[in-house]
Amino acid sequence: MTPFDPLFLQALDDLARQDRRRRLHPLSPYLRADFRTPHGKTLLDFSSNDYLGLSRHPLLAERAADAAAREGTGSGSSRLVTGTRDLHERVEARIAALKGKEAALLFASGWQANASVIPALARLSKEQTGATMLVFADRLNHASLHHGCAAAGLSQIRFRHNDLSHLETLLQERAEMPGLKVIATESVFSMDGDRADIPALAALARRYGAFLYVDEAHATGVLGSGGAGLTAGVGDVALSMGTFSKALGGMGAWVAGSRALCDWLLNKASGFVFSTALPPSVLGAADAALDLLPDMDEARATLSRRADWLRAQLADQGYAPTDSSTQIIPVMAGEAGRALELTAFLEDEGILAIAIRPPTVPAGTSRLRISLNAAQSDADTERLAAALARFSTRR
Ligand SMILES: Cc1ncc(COP(=O)(O)O)c(C=O)c1O
Structure with a gap:
């Protein structure tokens, strides 16, 4: 005591x-x-x-064990120090292809991605526009997205759950304000199991010049063609985030988007810069899950x-x-x-x-x-x- x-x-x-x-x-x-x-x-x-049920799939266990036997159980450091391996780049390229994006960047977990990507975007807004970023967030967004806003010192502009006319009113009211405008939502809401209307959100993002940030943690693997989720192939989704920890049966997460976005995040997302790279076993399992996904x-x-x-x-x-x-x-x-x-x-x-x-x-x-x-x-x-x-x- x-x-x-x-x-x-x-x-x-x-x-x-x-x-x-x-x-x-x-x-x-x-x-x-x-x-x-x-x-x-x-x-x-x-x-x-x-x-x-992929967390019990023999192929994931086998490829996780093979990768660990070949490359060791730990990555040893951040990706930016000595942590980057072929497997990181391979899995990133496969995620980018799955989501129809130019590039992807891996994170240790979904929580870590959301909690550190929002502050990196806020920093971009401040440095490049001189103005505070505005985050238009669905009220039922996951705690990690809230945490990202809190870590960046932002107060969110919250719209009623899945109420896009409310969102549009809020965007209209601030149409003349400077700064990067981010619309943040989940595609499948984790506690309610309902879906966001991604094409309609994309249209709003286009109309108001907003950066659409979609968390696909509960859609990837389960919904969309080949399990690619609800953002795959929808233009105007600037950032599609997802995790290997749910339908993909493993651990770790990604952000998919443009090459420039990923390059900024690998410089400024603290959860990427200051955290040890995902280990080989986790990458082996992720790679195997990506092999299985299209045929499920x-x-x-x-x-x-x-x-x-x-x-x-x-x-x-x-x-x-x-x-x-x-x-x-x-x-x-x-x-x-x-x-x-x-x-x-x-x-x-x-x-x-x-x-x-x-x-x-x-x-x-x-x-x-x-x-x-x-x-x-x-x-x-x-x-x-x-x-x-x-x-x-x-x-
Ligand atoms: C919508 C959503 N985003 C992010 C996360 C965090 O992902 P992870 O469990 O990989 O940290 C979760 C996990 O519960 C989630 O439900």
Whole structure:
């Protein structure tokens, strides 16, 4: 016990009183109900973002191991020192091709990319226009995008979620203001599973001379032709960001855009400059995932069909409707305590569906965030639906 611990403990108690305290649970999630589990508590996983099941794919494991055996387990330094390898450049070239961009730049994680790319863009605005950058941000953007703005000392101009007429009003009001104007959005929203209208956003960006920044963390691999996401092939998306940590089953992230953009970021994005390069094993897995992606149409179709089925079941069971149209399906609970109760109920039924509470989502909108996985079976989703039905009739 240090003299500071009472401060921490008091603050943690405050969180617990609001049902907002988080804890780590030593669970062993498994993908399939027919998987023979070892000892201990194992739960059917409806919470991870491994949408295509690639994190367990033998090719990724093999290529990760090969790369580590060949090149070592660490990169040794930042890309700018001695860290750049052929594999970095190969994976970047493949991402650029997938997204239809001139270039791409890898980051250690999606969080790190968003948190450091926004400040690098803000710096560009200040240096080149003499004016503060304006960020027009969807209200439901991921915490890492908010963090990037906070790190750059910017206050965001927030538009109502997916409300492009609100966005246009805000752009119009500031049309004469100097400085780089950035529109920042996700293409699939992580907690709601709904989509942004990328072509309409691109048209607004063009009309108002804005830089469109799209986070494709939850779309890449799952949506778009060959899993390329929702920005691929849409002109006027200046920056398409994504991660290997979700449908691509690994770790790490990228920013894709023009060569000039990537060259600026490799000079000024602190999360790139001052952080050790992604290691060979991670790159080997990413490269293998990119090999598999184009041929996974069947898995993508399965996800979409199963998601439609589950949404219909939830509607029949009286759960509140949502705007989800993807593999992410929120089950709305309202207050945090209620969401925790639902998670505990499902846990007793052998199902892992974590409660998502403020500040991750706005107060009063706590929920279970169900994420489907193509490596599961229809019977697994049926089991989840049956458990949710039991909960709803219990009320
Ligand atoms: C929309 C979005 N962007 C960025 C991230 C961060 O990505 P990573 O987990 O690779 O740090 C996440 C992860 O939860 C996300 O949901």
